[in-house]
Amino acid sequence: MSQRPPRIPPEDVAKSWRDALALWDVRVQLSPPEPHVAFAPDASHAQEPLAYIDLVKRQVFVNFKLLEAMEATGSLTAVLAHEIGHHARFPHTLGWDAELRVQEQRLVPGLRQSLTNLFYDLQVNEVVGRTHAEALCAVYRGFQRVQGGEMSALFFFYLAIYEELWGLTPGSLVPPAQLEPMERRFPGVRAEARMFAQTFYALPDGKLQFLYFCATFIRYIEKPADLEFSLPLGGDVSAPDVDDLDAAIHGSSRWDDAMEEAQEQGWLEPLSTRSKEKDALDTIHRVTEHLPGKGDGKLRRALVAKHYKRLVDPHILKLPSTPSQPEPYLRTTPQAWEYGDDPNSIDWTLTVLSQGHLAAVSPLRRELEADLPPPSEPGVPSVEIYLDTSGSMPDPEHSLNAMTLAAQVLSASALRKKATVRGIVYSAYRKPLVSPWMYDEETARDFLLSYIGGGTQFPFDVMEALSRERPDALRIIISDSDFLWNLSAEKDLTPVLESVRRSRLVVAVLALPDELRARKVLAPLLRERRFRLVLVRWPSDFAKAAADLAQALLEN
Template sequence: MSFRTAELAQRWQQQWPEALRAWGRFTRVHPPLLCASTGRARREGLHGSFAMFRLSDRTVVLDLTAAVELGLAEHGVEVMAHEVGHHVLCPADLADSARLLARVRRGLPGLERHAAVVANLYADLLINDRLQRSRGLDMAGVYQRMRGPKGDNPLWAFYMRTYELLWALPRGTLTDGVDEDTDADASLAARVARVYAHDWLAGAGGFAMLCYRYLAELAERDVTRLLARTCEPGVHAGDDVPGLSADDDGPLVHPLHDPSVNDFAPEQDGEPEEAEGQAPAGGQHREPFEYGQILRQLGFDLSDEDISARYYRERAAPHLVPFPVRPRPAPSEPLPEGLEPWDVGEPLEQVDWLASTLRSPLVVPGLTTVQRHFGVTESGGGDPEPVDLDIYVDSSGSMPNPRKQVSYLTLAGAVLALSALRVGARVQATLWSGTRQVLVTDGFVRDETAVLRVLTGFFGGATAFPLPTLRDTYARPRRTTHIVVISDDGVDTMFQHADEQGRPGSDIAAAALAAAGGGGTLLLNLWSEHRLAALEAMAPGWDVHRVTDWAQLVDFAAAFSRRTYDRSRA
């Protein structure tokens, strides 16, 4: 640590309480992490910026070397108060940060890759305006220090002009001049910041739409340089972002057509319409690919397998059975059942002196002494052993890829498997498509991640039920198990084909059903009642359940789980 950074670290540490007070007397955040070198800051997760608020552990991380190079040594209170604002005001936590990103992405159709930049700019705008106007901090001075040569960056010029309008600064204080269109956009952005200051998520999409045309003019290199001027949250792979799979965003409207922002905009009748060229509002849930993109833009370094497992675990959660609760038995009193002789050598305190005296006024130990005999109340039986689950999910070419779009086969499988695991059962999951296209867990396991990795895989090949897997699973006796097959009419390969040894599939299926002992279910999306009747004839002893829409699989899986595994219904 150089003398200059050491002195700066001491000074900023002393200014930390003042930075906290900018957000109220009762604001409490971990002390800042003052990194003497850029290398140390990078090891703490700070890349491309001189400061960040790490949402995962609520810590301000500062690169003192970069702060000195930018000329911000005299603005410690402003810099640290700004970072605390990411915790107090926007986005506050990972869940809100994810919702902000999702909203901004909807305002940038085709340019969603830049959503993190715009989300940071928007959050900074709200925080800086609050600190400059309401707390009296010199945020304008910070941006004057950071001004430097910007090159031809229209987005930065639009953004700086917005600050000039918000803070009534003379034109040219933060910009080198802008054209009339940019000035009009900046005026709308300033109004968005004020109108939606206390409902910032509602204004995020409109701000993104204002940024759209400037981003379209920029090269990737210029956008990256702009990101280096902003702050970003730090995350760890183990952090959770609850509720991200739900798409609860309302429709977007351009600020020019928003009566709350533009006094001359016509009033909207009913729900506002999407702006021209804007992607329509999503359904009730995001697709898995969008879910993954948002996680990665938040900073998560996750594989496709991990992202898919998170997505389907969250989607399945509302349909799972409750965790089993073992009631504590009420304490029971000893039950007296009569008298029996007390003999010398037994504990003296067991003598019932009253009963002994009533029996004979002359008490002779071992002859007239008696003791009370107490019975034992029989306890209830133990918890029943849950039925294991052996699940086979079709992954042929007619099925969706669960990592790209919602697969209700995968979701139904997740509901069944996670419910079984929740009550202590073991699960074997098998994903199948064509011959030798089979993915299976390592037998019956209690590891939900291993199960979800299988269920979220994809082959997209031909259709051939994995008869060898079914045969080998029940070649030896095992615990009571229920077999579930999720497919469409391609399930007929389970009964009409033969294994590599020439054994008919119908024989293998019948033997497996008998050995499992817990029954078997064929959950099938079938186009006609005629096809249902044909499969029922092929599969005697199996419970063949027909759905006509893939989404109905989830309803059946939830109902089946409640019947089979919900102990609270017993």
């Protein structure tokens, strides 16, 4: 559904664009504004953005229809200047925005909607408001008319700051009828808005500004988990990706000096009484919990995988000389493409090279088929890892799971020796998860983050079947005392013993405090020359034990 042409003449739009660029005195690679096309045909004006920049197309869009409904067409220059300010000055990078999102979740735990857009708007509007304050006021007044309903305490305080910043009478932007009720709910709100306007813009750097911003605004967020707000100039800041957030989560030490100064100023409580988040996995949970589109947990899973990789790397001493990740799919033999076939299967490069002028009328198609794993280095076996994910150990996405970390160390060690790896994640509550043979670390790392929970039942039948399918593989069991109970419950150990005899080696890495009991229960297996027992006294020793085992078994 296209939007009707704006009532603002094209020459006025062009002039507003030039004036907005002149305000920042910068050269930007952005196209002049175009009319916004509604994202949802049935959405109301207030549900659509007023203006934004599509960074892929480098195109500025303005919702002229909403601007007219807000009776703020005269504010077009200010709106465009606001958008250019986000692009040219605030935020500087997506990495910076990621750092702010990490810090706000530490300062305001459980925050449902990020405050970073509010923060950037305060920075941008201070500059734009030096010459276009009244135009910005028209936008905020018009937004209230279109939005309707009672103003939240958060938005009230936000607009009260602009009243103080621009020397306006109280009630010029906020509803006059809410002045007294808001003062009763939040005593001193006007004085705090005045203090904020005097302090925020005088702070020397963005880190201190953001800490002061969070420490002040938290008072007006009654239920962080329920917070949901919209802004007339909101939605114009791009969200950071997984690499930006990962770097921010693991680089938070850069904020230590700013944190100390914020505590000295009295904005934040001292570290001794304020909870300081030290667990990166919990930080990942906080940062991703409120993000849109997190339903399937892909962003969290990717961040968790990067965290475990950091923990794995120090335990692996030897890297391959020429690390590579093989292409998981290969092209099949070309065939003639016919009407009704999938257009995505057309290989246009091959078609043009072989068909010449007939390429458009006689394309060739090639399907994709899975590539076979590359062979292991001479002497390096295929490795099967049986990972216990019962309830005795935590979900690795929320707390550090020592057994999962050990499995990741073994997997990465084998893959860096050009071995192939298969994972079997088991518990007692459902059928074990069995991966295909894997030959790149990212795939293996993601699979080994799987978790079932509940009780423990080792899949002896699965190991017996897989030992027939791939004899002479190295099989490693990672568990605790539950493995002893499972083995004791087996009435016939013949299939288990046959699995061991077919394997190159079966190693049980178990967290056990009682070695004598373990050797008594495992006596039938320990008599087999292809079975080994590795005892781990403390969960924190799992990763080192896995690294030592990998070096002993996989190093030539």
